[in-house]
Amino acid sequence: MTKNTFRIFTIMALALFAYTLWIMPPPLDIDPKAWRLFAIFSATILSILFNLLPIIAASIIALAVSVLSDVIEPAKAYAGFSESFILLIVAAFLVSHAVHKSGLGKRLSLHMIKRFGKSTLGLGYSVMLTDLLIAPAFPSNTARSGALYPLVYGLAHDCGSKVGDGTRKKVGSYLMMTSMAGLTVSSALWLTAMAVNPVGAKIAETMGIHITFSSWLMASMVPSLIAFMAIPWVLYRIYPPEVTFTPDAPANAQAMLDIMGPISRNEWITAAVFLGMLILWSLSGFFSIDKAAVAFGGLGILIATRVFRVEDFHSQGEALSTLIWFAILFALSTQLAEMGFMSAVANHFTSYLAEMSWMAVYALLVVLYVTIHYFFVSQSAHLLALFGLFLSIGLSAGVPGELMAMMLLFASNFNAIIAPQGSSANAIYFSSGYVTAREIYIYGGAITLLNLIIYLAIGTPWILAVTRS
Numbered sequence: 456m457t458k459n460t461f462r463i464f465t466i467m468a469l470a471l472f473a474y475t476l477w478i479m480p481p482p483l484d485i486d487p488k489a490w491r492l493f494a495i496f497s498a499t500i501l502s503i504l505f506n507l508l509p510i511i512a513a514s515i516i517a518l519a520v521s522v523l524s525d526v527i528e529p530a531k532a533y534a535g536f537s538e539s540f541i542l543l544i545v546a547a548f549l550v551s552h553a554v555h556k557s558g559l560g561k562r563l564s565l566h567m568i569k570r571f572g573k574s575t576l577g578l579g580y581s582v583m584l585t586d587l588l589i590a591p592a593f594p595s596n597t598a599r600s601g602a603l604y605p606l607v608y609g610l611a612h613d614c615g616s617k618v619g620d621g622t623r624k625k626v627g628s629y630l631m632m633t634s635m636a637g638l639t640v641s642s643a644l645w646l647t648a649m650a651v652n653p654v655g656a657k658i659a660e661t662m663g664i665h666i667t668f669s670s671w672l673m674a675s676m677v678p679s680l681i682a683f684m685a686i687p688w689v690l691y692r693i694y695p696p697e698v699t700f701t702p703d704a705p706a707n708a709q710a711m712l713d714i715m716g717p718i719s720r721n722e723w724i725t726a727a728v729f730l731g732m733l734i735l736w737s738l739s740g741f742f743s744i745d746k747a748a749v750a751f752g753g754l755g756i757l758i759a760t761r762v763f764r765v766e767d768f769h770s771q772g773e774a775l776s777t778l779i780w781f782a783i784l785f786a787l788s789t790q791l792a793e794m795g796f797m798s799a800v801a802n803h804f805t806s807y808l809a810e811m812s813w814m815a816v817y818a819l820l821v822v823l824y825v826t827i828h829y830f831f832v833s834q835s836a837h838l839l840a841l842f843g844l845f846l847s848i849g850l851s852a853g854v855p856g857e858l859m860a861m862m863l864l865f866a867s868n869f870n871a872i873i874a875p876q877g878s879s880a881n882a883i884y885f886s887s888g889y890v891t892a893r894e895i896y897i898y899g900g901a902i903t904l905l906n907l908i909i910y911l912a913i914g915t916p917w918i919l920a921v922t923r924s
Contacts, residue, residue, distance in 0.1 A: 462507065465505060465507060466502075466507050469498055469501055469502060469505070469507065470498075472497075472498070472501075473494050473495070473497065473498035474494075476490070476493070476494035476497065476498075477491055477494045483799045483800065483802075483803050484799065485795070485796055485799050486794050486795060486796075488525075488526050488527070488794060489790075489791065489794035489795060489796040489799075490796070491524065491526045492521060492526050492527060492787065492790060492791055492794065492796070493791060493796055493830075495517050495520055495521055495526065495787070496517065496787050496788070496791060496830065498517075499513045499514065499516075499517040499784070499787075500829065500830075500874070503875070503892045503893070503896070504892075504893060504896045505893075506891075506892075506893045510780050510875060510885075510892045511776050511779055511780040513780075514779065514780040514783040514784055515779065515780075515783065517783065517784075517787060518532055518783045518786075518787075521787065527786075527787075527790050531786065531789075531790055532783075532786050532787075532790075533782075533786065534786050534789070535781070535782030535783060535784075535785040535786035535789075536778070536782045538782065538785065539745060539746070539747040539748075540595075540597055540746070540747065540833075540879050541778060541781055541782050541785065541879065542747045542750075542751070542778070543595075543597055543598065543601070543746050543747040543750050543879070544597060544601075544777055544778070544781065544879055544882045544883055545774045545775075545777060545778045546747060546750030546751045546753075546754050547597070547598065547600070547601025547604070547750050547883060548601070548604075548773070548774045548777065548883055548886055549754050549763065549767075549768075549774055550601065550728075550729070550732070550750060550753055550754050550757065550763075551601060551604045551605040551608065551883070552763070552767065553725055553754070553757045553762055553763040553767075554605035554609075554725055554729060555605055555608055555609060555612075556721075556762070556763070556767070557719070557721040557722050557724070557725040557762050558715065558719060558721065558722050559605075559718075559721075559722040559725045559726055559729070560605040560606065560608060560609035561609050561612070561613060561715070562712070562715060562718070562722065563605075563606055563609060564606060564609030564610040564612070564613045565609075565613055565708040565709075565711055565712050565715075566708075566712070567581055567606070567610060568610065568613060568614070568704050568705060568707075568708040569705045569708040569709055569712070570705070572614075572701055572704035572705050572708060573700070573701060573702055573704060573705060574699060574700050574701065575614075575626050575629060575630075575691075575696040575698060575699050575700075575701070576687060576688070576691050576699070578610060578614075578626070578630060579629065579630060579633040579687035579690070579691065580687050582603070582606070582607055582610070582630060582633060582634045582637065583633060583634070583636075583637035583640070583641075583683060583686065583687060584683075585603065585606070586599065586603055586634065586637045586638060586641045587637070587640070587641045587644065587683060589602070590641035590642065590644065590645050590648035591645040591647050591648055593647075593648060593736060593737055595649070595650050595736060595739065595746055596638050596641075596642045596648065596649050596834075596868075596871070596878065596879075596880045597746070597878075597879045597880045597883075598736040598739075598746050598750075599638065599641070599648070599736075599880070600634075600635075600638060600880035600883045600884065601750065601883060602729075602733055602736075603634055603638075604634075604883050604884065604887070607630050607631055607634045607884075608627075608887060610626070610627075610630055611623075611626055611627030611630055611631070611889065612627075613708070613711070614626040614627070614698070614701070614704070615698075616628075616698075616889075618887065618888035618889055619888070622697075623888065623889050624696065624697050625696065625697045625698050626696050626697075626698055627887075627889040628694070628696070628889045628890055628894070629690060629691070629694060629695065629696035630696075630889075631884045631887055631889040631890050632690055632694055632884075632890055632894070632895075632898060632899075633686065633687050633690050634884065635872055635880070635881055635884045635890075635895075635899070636686050636690065636872050636899070636902045637683070637686065638871065638872075638878070638880050639682075639868055639869045639870070639871045639872050639878075639902070639903075639906060640679050640682045640683050640686065640868075640869065640906070642868035642869075642871070643675055643679050643682075643864075643865045643868035643869050643910075644672070644675050644676070644679040644680075645671075645672065645675075646666070646667075646668045646671040646672070647668070648868075649834070649867075649868055650835065651834055651835040651838050651839070651867065652671075652864060652867075652868075654835075654838065654839070655838050655842050655860075655863070655864045655867065656671070656860075656864070658842055658843050658846070659846065659856075659860040659864075662843075662846060662847065662850065662856065662860075663856065664856045664857055664860045666857075666860065666861070666864075670857075670921075670922075671861070671864075673921050674857075674861045674914075674917070674918045674921055674922065675861070675865060675914075677913060677914065677917045678865070678909050678910045678913050678914030678917060679865075681909055681913055682869070682905070682906055682909045682910070685905060685909065686902060686905065689901070689902070689905055690898065690902065693898060693901060694894070694898045721762045724756075724757070724760050724762050725757065725762055728753045728756050728757055728762075729753070731753065732749050732750065732752075732753040735749045736749060773886040773887075773888070774886065776886070777882050777883075777885070777886045781832065781876065781879065781882050784832040784876045785832040785833060785836075785876075787832075788830060788831050788832040788833065788836065788876075789832075789833070789836055791830060792831070792836060792840040797827065797830065797831075797840050797841060798840065798841070798844060800827070801823065801827065801841055801844055801845065802844075804819075804823055808820070808848070808852060811852070813849075813852050813853035813854045813855075814854075816848075816849060816852040816853075816854060817849060817852075817854045817858070817859060817862075817915075818911060820845050820848060820849050820854075820859070820863075821862050821863065821866055821907070821911060822907065823845075824841060824845050824863055824866050824870075825866050825869075825870040825873070825903065825907055827841070828870045828871075828873050828874075828877055829873060829874055829877075831877075832876040832877075833878075833879065834867055834868065834871055834877075834878055837867060838864075838867045842863055842864070842867065845859075845863055846859055846860055846863060849863075855919065855922070857918065857922040858915065858918050858919055858922065861918050861922075862910065862911075862914065862915070862918065865910055865914065866907075866910070869903065869906035869907070869910060870903050870906070870907075872895065872899035872902050872903055873899055873900055873903040874895065874896055874899065874900075875892045875895045875896070875899075877899070881895065881899075
């Protein structure tokens with residue numbers, strides 16, 4: 456059987472699977488439209504996972520089928536295009552291009568190579584450490600990915616790893632995947648590193664569970680730091696870079712810095728704009744500052760000063776592509792939750808937990824909470840839809856309140872790399888072309904499993920110890 460024949464056979468099998476779901480009676484008293492939307496969404500995700508269609512093609516087809524079959528209303532299907540956090544992804548991606556084009560990204564990456572560049576693994580750890588240290592000042596992992604991405608992109612380029620010339624896996628793919636995975640840990644380590652973390656803490660407070668910045672950090676510290684140590688090494692083993700040791704890289708980086716000379720006008724402008732954006736993003740957790748507006752304001756200044764020229768838009772088709780596929784999948788996922796599909800599935804599975812010990816209930820709830828993230832295109836939507844439900848079920852089964860709340864909140868972050876659409880932060884890295892959707896499903900899923908094991912096996916006894924002391 457040829458590869459093309461196998462692909463056609465697989466597409467037909469997937470179409471039959473989706474049609475079977477479509478016509479079968481909905482289980483669990485699920486609304487028929489919600490069940491049909493689940494059939495569309497499942498077929499879309501599977502077509503991406505098995506590399507049958509590009510993610511944007513699969514998303515557009517799903518949107519058309521959903522609207523034309525009257526499964527969801529047009530206004531709700533297109534609602535994702537007006538979401539500010541999705542527009543933030545696009546603006547941050549364009550600003551990142553300006554950072555690279557101006558030479559600032561290259562200069563920063565050369566300094567990192569000079570310091571950590573003797574091995575690709577060392578660069579992986581340095582990227583994650585940078586994220587870990589700046590995370591508490593960034594109440595948005597999407598904004599943080601916009602700050603980290605130019606650095607990682609520059610590192611890849613300056614190590615001779617580029618998209619389109621067959622060298623993406625030389626260094627770039629590994630660094631992109633490592634940085635994307637690192638966001639799951641940095642967001643779980645700090646209460647203020649993810650916009651929805653304080654929201655979850657507030658929900659827990661209504662159930663009598665009080666979580667502060669210090670109690671969050673104390674509970675998260677041990678499992679998060681162990682995950683920080685494990686992730687770059689595990690990815691290095693299962694998703695290895697083609698180039699591992701570069702003993703001459705620091706000296707070469709210094710030579711390139713010498714050639715670049717003093718910081719140029721465009722670099723100064725870009726640095727000032729970028730620093731201003733970082734400051735405003737970091738303050739958005741305390742003041743009413745729209746992060747997307749900050750990104751667009753920075754982009755506007757870069758265009759006005761001709762650092763980013765109008766013609767540069769023509770080479771940034773991935774930004775538009777990202778806007779389209781992420782907005783569509785977000786809208787479909789949101790409608791699944793609003794139609795009650797997610798809560799019906801969660802209630803069905805948790806109904807089997809009544810006769811189990813609290814420890815078994817706890818473990819199964821966390822595993823289910825992580826796994827169901829495949830069907831969410833937003834960590835915030837996931838938490839708002841299911842966190843309160845899962846927490847109340849755990850409490851009624853006798854699970855210690857702080858343990859259940861903390862682990863579900865951590866899981867809302869460490870499950871983000873489970874799929875390309877698992878977090879808005881993922882979209883920026885995916886748009887680079889260094890990692891494919893299928894690779895994120897496979898290796899991102901592996902890192903999610905690693906995180907799950909670390910937080911359950913090590914985090915559980917640690918949280919119990921610090922909350923009972």
